[in-house]
Amino acid sequence: MPKFKCTVAYDGTYFSGYQVQPDKRTVQREIEAALTRMHKGEEIRIIASGRTDAGVHARAQVFHFESSLNIPPQNWCRALNTLLPDDINITRVEHVHDTFHARFNVKKKVYRYRILNSDRRDMFRRLYTYYLSAPLDIKKMKAACPYFEGTHDFTSFCASNTSVVDKVRTIYKLDISPDHDELIIQVAGSGFLYQMVRIMTGALIDVGAGKIKPEEIEQILSKKDRRLAPKTAPAHGLTMWQVVY
Amino acid sequence: MPKFKCTVAYDGTYFSGYQVQPDKRTVQREIEAALTRMHKGEEIRIIASGRTDAGVHARAQVFHFESSLNIPPQNWCRALNTLLPDDINITRVEHVHDTFHARFNVKKKVYRYRILNSDRRDMFRRLYTYYLSAPLDIKKMKAACPYFEGTHDFTSFCASNTSVVDKVRTIYKLDISPDHDELIIQVAGSGFLYQMVRIMTGALIDVGAGKIKPEEIEQILSKKDRRLAPKTAPAHGLTMWQVVY
Numbered sequence: 001m002p003k004f005k006c007t008v009a010y011d012g013t014y015f016s017g018y019q020v021q022p023d024k025r026t027v028q029r030e031i032e033a034a035l036t037r038m039h040k041g042e043e044i045r046i047i048a049s050g051r052t053d054a055g056v057h058a059r060a061q062v063f064h065f066e067s068s069l070n071i072p073p074q075n076w077c078r079a080l081n082t083l084l085p086d087d088i089n090i091t092r093v094e095h096v097h098d099t100f101h102a103r104f105n106v107k108k109k110v111y112r113y114r115i116l117n118s119d120r121r122d123m124f125r126r127l128y129t130y131y132l133s134a135p136l137d138i139k140k141m142k143a144a145c146p147y148f149e150g151t152h153d154f155t156s157f158c159a160s161n162t163s164v165v166d167k168v169r170t171i172y173k174l175d176i177s178p179d180h181d182e183l184i185i186q187v188a189g190s191g192f193l194y195q196m197v198r199i200m201t202g203a204l205i206d207v208g209a210g211k212i213k214p215e216e217i218e219q220i221l222s223k224k225d226r227r228l229a230p231k232t233a234p235a236h237g238l239t240m241w242q243v244v245y
Numbered sequence: 246m247p248k249f250k251c252t253v254a255y256d257g258t259y260f261s262g263y264q265v266q267p268d269k270r271t272v273q274r275e276i277e278a279a280l281t282r283m284h285k286g287e288e289i290r291i292i293a294s295g296r297t298d299a300g301v302h303a304r305a306q307v308f309h310f311e312s313s314l315n316i317p318p319q320n321w322c323r324a325l326n327t328l329l330p331d332d333i334n335i336t337r338v339e340h341v342h343d344t345f346h347a348r349f350n351v352k353k354k355v356y357r358y359r360i361l362n363s364d365r366r367d368m369f370r371r372l373y374t375y376y377l378s379a380p381l382d383i384k385k386m387k388a389a390c391p392y393f394e395g396t397h398d399f400t401s402f403c404a405s406n407t408s409v410v411d412k413v414r415t416i417y418k419l420d421i422s423p424d425h426d427e428l429i430i431q432v433a434g435s436g437f438l439y440q441m442v443r444i445m446t447g448a449l450i451d452v453g454a455g456k457i458k459p460e461e462i463e464q465i466l467s468k469k470d471r472r473l474a475p476k477t478a479p480a481h482g483l484t485m486w487q488v489v490y
Contacts, residue, residue, distance in 0.1 A: 009368040057369065089368055123254040123334055124302065124373050124484075239369075 001066040004076065005100060006046075007092040010058050013127050013236065014087060017054040018061070027052075027061075027088060034083035035065060047102050049109065049243040053195065055235030057128065059112075060091065062243040064102040100245075108172065108244040110188045113201045113237050118181040129182060130237035136183060136208030138176060144207045145174040147217035148187075148200060155224035157200050158193035159232070167193055167224075176204070183208075186241070199226075201233035246311040249321065250345060251291075252337040255303045258372050258481065259332060262299040263306070272297075272306075272333060279328035280310060292347050294354065294488040298440065300480030302373065304357075305336065307488040309347040345490075353417065353489040355433045358446045358482050363426040374427060375482035381428060381453030383421060389452045390419040392462035393432075393445060400469035402445050403438035404477070412438055412469075421449065428453075431486070444471075446478035 016024035035044035048063040076093035116122060116129035117136050151170040158167055170190040177184050185201055206212045220228045261269035280289035293308040321338035361367060361374035362381050396415040403412055415435040422429050430446055451457045465473045
């Protein structure tokens with residue numbers, strides 16, 4: 001059966017995360033419902049690159065599905081978007097080889113975390129940025145980044161309620177850049193543990209606020225103890241930015 | 246009784262406009278409910294600079310109210326914001342003379358309209374920008390602006406279902422500027438008729454799309470006939486930007 005790779009943007013604000021859960025509004029449920037409607041009731045399942053938590057956004061999440069419908073790829077987007085709510089937008093649909101797998105074939109994932117670091121809030125960015133009024137020292141934050149890069153056991157930066165056993169992951173690049181009154185944290189890695197980007201962000205914020213020193217990141221990593229890392233930054237500042245295959 | 250001038254930002258997305266209506270979620274209702282709670286049930290009424298329609302946002306709407314509570318102005322903000330929902334934010338509270346009136350003393354109002362003019366949508370600006378994929382000619386739009394400026398009868402640019410008799414208003418300045426992939430229309434005037442900014446924006450969009458010529462604005466104005474002006478631009482692109490006293 002023809003296989004399709006889809007890229008999707010969503011606003012995580014009013015979703016209980018990506019993955020289907022009973023009685024919850026989730027991204028996967030909405031997309032599967034739209035596809036099932038297009039297939040006249042035949043249930044269609046989608047496989048994504050990974051989950052996102054409640055409140056986390058996506059600029060370019062990727063999923064795949066199989067369909068016997070004879071629709072050219074360029075028409076899939078509009079057909080699906082017509083059936084999807086306003087806070088999910090399919091941005092691309094491509095025909096792929098049947099060996100393609102949205103989860104197993106991931107080469108790199110990129111996340112962005114937006115911090116609004118200003119003396120004034122912005123009503124119109126409140127859903128997409130984490131607001132912090134106290135000035136953060138970006139130099140110190142930048143100095144902390146290299147400690148995260150490379151291959152490490154990220155136990156200290158993984159939510160404790162996870163069933164994943166192997167907590168070794170590779171971070172290719174972690175970078176912080178100012179953008180007007182925002183700080184943008186961008187991280188690219190082989191894959192990420194549960195809440196890992198948000199816990200790393202929490203640590204970087206503590207570095208920027210002078211609560212911990214940049215070089216302490218190395219010690220926190222080496223101790224492999226979640227209790228040593230600072231608290232998790234809130235979900236709404238985080239966006240799944242890109243998935244590379 | 247001491248009188249207070251308040252500046253408030255709100256996200257119009259989930260409000261049925263500013264003004265109280267039975268059984269509707271409105272900005273005025275939420276603020277009055279918070280104030281009434283602070284006054285232990287004593288009903289407090291607020292007077293704003295003017296209404297905003299359903300879906301229209303505010304960066305700096307202004308209202309006044311009277312209160313016998315002995316709270317320093319700098320503490321009002323926090324006290325009110327604690328009781329207000331996430332999509333309303335009081336940004337400033339000042340003690341004012343009892344002759345101040347938020348509606349009658351307005352000297353100037355400024356509105357902004359954001360158009361996202363790009364070949365790609367942006368999920369995270371969809372609530373605050375009007376998306377138009379077809380390129381708009383900003384030079385032509387700029388050429389149309391001077392026809393609106395000055396004192397005119399704006400009957401052609403006022404929604405027909407209004408009870409206002411005098412439709413003469415003065416526009417001090419109408420300007421269009423590009424901001425990355427957006428076009429920002431900013432208009433400052435003595436006051437605005439019902440849906441006037443949105444109908445003017447609709448006309449400017451038609452000018453930018455080449456459907457009407459810049460100089461046709463003059464003719465549309467002079468005919469004083471709502472049926473001649475193009476359709477109203479959607480509410481969600483519009484923000485009440487500033488009120489000057």
